[in-house]
Each structure stands twice: as structure tokens, then as C-alpha cells.
Amino acid sequence: MKSLATLAIAAAAFTLAAPVSAQSFAKPEDAIKYRQGAFRVMSAHFGALGAMANNRAPFDPQAAARHGDVIALVSHLPFAGFAAGTDKGENTRAKAEIWTEQPKFRAAAEKMQSEVGKLAAAAKTGNLDNLKAAFGPAAGSCKACHDDFRRD
Numbered sequence: 567m568k569s570l571a572t573l574a575i576a577a578a579a580f581t582l583a584a585p586v587s588a589q590s591f592a593k594p595e596d597a598i599k600y601r602q603g604a605f606r607v608m609s610a611h612f613g614a615l616g617a618m619a620n621n622r623a624p625f626d627p628q629a630a631a632r633h634g635d636v637i638a639l640v641s642h643l644p645f646a647g648f649a650a651g652t653d654k655g656e657n658t659r660a661k662a663e664i665w666t667e668q669p670k671f672r673a674a675a676e677k678m679q680s681e682v683g684k685l686a687a688a689a690k691t692g693n694l695d696n697l698k699a700a701f702g703p704a705a706g707s708c709k710a711c712h713d714d715f716r717r718d
């Protein structure tokens with residue numbers, strides 16, 4: 567039952583999050599703003615779940631389930647913004663390695679998408695211990711990519 571639910575969530579996320587293509591951006595800055603905006607939205611909902619997971623906010627199972635869904639959905643969006651030619655500029659912290667080590671960057675993105683998928687499923691169980699257990703690995707998948715591919 568749980569794996570069915572997980573599959574349904576994954577399917578919903580893929581269907582809804584039809585990513586824009588690299589060609590959708592008129593200027594490199596537009597792509598940079600898009601990816602940063604997506605990360606910021608994901609981060610806001612991730613922070614709200616983290617506060618519950620770390621006992622800094624009361625556990626609200628319905629809100630947790632919604633945050634999980636938003637995170638899982640938005641986790642697919644930033645990567646269209648890493649189009650070719652968007653590695654330069656003062657307003658980006660993206661490292662050049664994103665474009666020279668594409669398979670590694672993509673693997674880090676997929677790892678995060680997989681972990682936040684599990685987080686969304688855990689949030690839906692209505693059980694705080696499940697949320698706590700899934701939060702650490704998800705946060706670790708954000709940090710791993712930032713360590714390798716984002717400037718301080």
C-alpha cells in the first residue's frame with residue numbers, strides 16, 4: 567500500500583511538473599532567476615518541514631503532507647534553469663563544474679529528488695517519527711550538491 571502511494575505521488579509530481587525547456591528563457595539572467603526562485607520556494611517548504619522534524623514547530627500532519635507534495639513537485643523544476651551559457655554572471659553562485667561534470671550534477675539532482683520523494687511519502691503517514699527519519703537524508707542530499715556545485 568505504501569509503495570503504491572509512493573508511486574502515485576511520483577507519477578503526480580512528474581505529470582504536474584512539466585519543466586520549461588532551456589529555450590523558454592530569453593536571457594541567461596532569466597534562467598538564473600528561475601532556478602534560484604525554484605530553489606527558494608523549495609527551501610521555504612523544506613524549512614517548514616524541518617522545523618516540525620526538529621521540534622521547533624508543532625507537528626501539523628496536514629500541513630506536513632502539503633509541504634511534502636510541494637517540495638517533491640518543485641524538486642524537478644530548478645534544473646531546466648541550468649542551461650548552457652548560464653554559468654557566468656555576478657548574480658549566480660553556480661560553479662563551472664555543473665557544466666563540466668554534468669553526469670555527477672545530474673546524479674546529485676536525482677538523489678535529492680529521490681530523497682524528497684521519500685520525505686513526501688513519510689510526511690503523508692501522519693507520523694512524526696517517519697518525518698524525522700526521512701528529513702535528515704533529504705537535507706543531506708541538498709548539502710551534498712551545494713558542497714560540490716555551489717559557491718559560498
Ligand code: HEC
Nearest residue numbers: 602605606609612658659660674675678707708711715716
Ligand atoms: C543538484 C544540485 C543541487 C541540489 C540537489 C540542491 N541544490 Fe540548492 N542550489 C544548487 C545550486 C547550483 C545553487 C546556486 C544557483 C545559482 O545561484 O544560480 C543552489 C541554490 C540554492 C538556494 C539559493 C537560491 C537563491 O536565492 O539564490 C537555496 C535556498 C537552495 N539551493 C536550497 C536547496 C534545498 C533546500 C535543497 C534540497 C531540498 C537543494 N537546494 C538541493 C544546487 C543544488
